[in-house]
Structures are given as structure tokens and as C-alpha cells.
Amino acid sequence: METMEAIRKRKALKNCLCDREIEREKLEQILQAAGMAPSARNKQPWRFVVVQGKENVERVAEKAFVGFAKGNLVVKEANVLIFAFANHEENVFPDGAFFYPTDVGLAFENLLLAATDLGLVTHPMAAVDQAELKKVLGVPEGERLIIFTPLSYPDPGSYDEAVEERQATSTRKSLSEIAYINEWGKPF
């Protein structure tokens, strides 16, 4: 798929999933794409936990998900969940600055686009109980969940329609609202 098409087509879908298992090879490609992102001083602070299989997904969703994620079909019926963590202490520079939340964002967009390119549905979110999630996944104390997504194959019968509907209803700021030229406030 063309890069621009993947960027446009990546939409957080809430329905139209099917329970087809995602192949290991595709998960590898997706994780490799994530790992190719740039990061401050090339620290590659991202660590991913892949949860696969109905029982595993249900266990994590039941124990750790809150708010929006809790009752969400796209989460409960996902074939795979991928959680992105980073370690605060290991990624703070001597002057106190840190960039790992942004670095993980850079990597995670690669992950979402690679998944879209491979025909999968994603839905990035962060609504979890961090302590419960870390307990259920055995994650060490110093790690922080930054973002996660379910992944599923879409129902081929309704996917294109669902993407089109999401694109039509997606409210996006215009360029003049988000971009300035040469100085703040001067619309691009």
C-alpha cells in the first residue's frame, strides 16, 4: 500500500472485526517497523508486550482495562493486543530532559501504519489501570505504559464501508488551525 494511503486509511475502527488469527510473520513485520523509528540519541526506549489468543486477551482486558477500553468490542474481541512501555529512569538524560513519550509515539505510528498496510484494524488507546496491567503482564516497577492497541483482521464484507464512514465522520482541524509559517499565528 502507498504510504499516503496507509496514513489516510489508518482509522480507529470499533467494529467489523473477524476472529482470524494474525500470523506471526505479520506481527514480526509490524514490530520491526516500530523499531525502525527515530529516537532521541537512538535510545530506542520502546518495549512491546504482545498478547495473543482469546483467553489471554480476555484475561488482560478484564483485569486491567478501564473507561473507554473496558466495554469496547474492538478490545474484547481483538486477536492481539500490543502494549508499548518505556522505562523512565533509563531514559532520563543527565539534565533531567526526557523524550521517551514522544519516541514511543514515533515508533507506535510506524506500528499502526504497518498494521494498516498489512490489512489489519487498530485502535490506539491508553485507558488502562497501569498497576493492574503491570501485575497481569509481570511488568517491572520502573516501566510505564505509554500506549496500546488491539489488532484484528477486519470483516472483509464491511471493512471498506467502515473505513469510509470513519473518514467521513472524522473531525480534523484544518491546516490553518494547526500550521503557521515563519512565526506563530501566521497561518501557513
Add this chain to the structure above:
Amino acid sequence: METMEAIRKRKALKNCLCDREIEREKLEQILQAAGMAPSARNKQPWRFVVVQGKENVERVAEKAFVGFAKGNLVVKEANVLIFAFANHEENVFPDGAFFYPTDVGLAFENLLLAATDLGLVTHPMAAVDQAELKKVLGVPEGERLIIFTPLSYPDPGSYDEAVEERQATSTRKSLSEIAYINEWGKPF
């Protein structure tokens, strides 16, 4: 360009620039790609300042750049600089949580991939004096610089070679170092 190729080809190049002006249409496509990223509760917290033209680029670089960015050819000779800001107060949720550094990372990877897809060279970095940068660009107090990049056309004679060299010398963690399956510490 295929999505996976853009992800692989996006490399922070330090040389092989040429001084060809980047067309406005391409900058629009790049910024639109950025604006299509997902964000927590669709807040779209990103704001971009595009600096174009030799004099403007030099003025900003001279006043605000520090450390790595200061003496860097890819910055000093860039045709365009794009700075990504977000506002802390406007993007903190009532419970104190905030996701804008990650959201800007998601958007910025789209920006970098779109630029790569359009044949441009980028080099994401963050080494600026925030106060000086905000002064020279007229950015309000509450905004924070999250990340920025120079953009240039590459010298067509040396681009492919430079990308290959960067790919060959790029040190990336292996999948087993960054990905676990079902629980922390169990290599994917």
C-alpha cells in the same frame, strides 16, 4: 512509495542536501499527513511552525539551536524547518493525565514518512533553547516544543548511497530485545 519502504528509507541524514526549494504543495501534503494521526480523545494537540527560506532558517538556527543542532549542516543548510509544539494546559485531562508528547510523536512520524515518500531528507531532533526559540518565533508562553526537523531535497547524485550507508551503520535492537509475548521478559 510503499509504506514499508518509507519506514525503512526514513533515515536521519547529515549530508547530501541540495538547495532546491520545497514546493508549498509538498509541505501541505506533509502537514496534512501529520494532522491525520490519532490522538487521545482526538484532541489533535499538535501545532506546527514552518520556517522557510535561507535567511529565516539561519536566523532561527543562530538564535535558538544548541548542542547537536547548532553546528549541524543538515540544519544550517535546510530549506525548511518544521517545529512541533503542544500546549500543556490545554491538553491535561481533569485527572492530571496527559498524552500530548506521545500524540505529537504519532503525528510527527506521519510527517517524516510523508516527507520521505515525497523524496525529502529529514533529521528529527530536539536540541534547542526553548526560551530563545519561542522568542524568535513569537510562540506563546504555554506552548512547548516537542520535536523538530529540517527538510531538504537530497543531492540526487549521493542520496541512495547515503541512505544505504545509514541503513548499514544504523544500530537497532533486535526483536528479542524489544518485544515480549504474553508476559514481560518472554521473548517474542
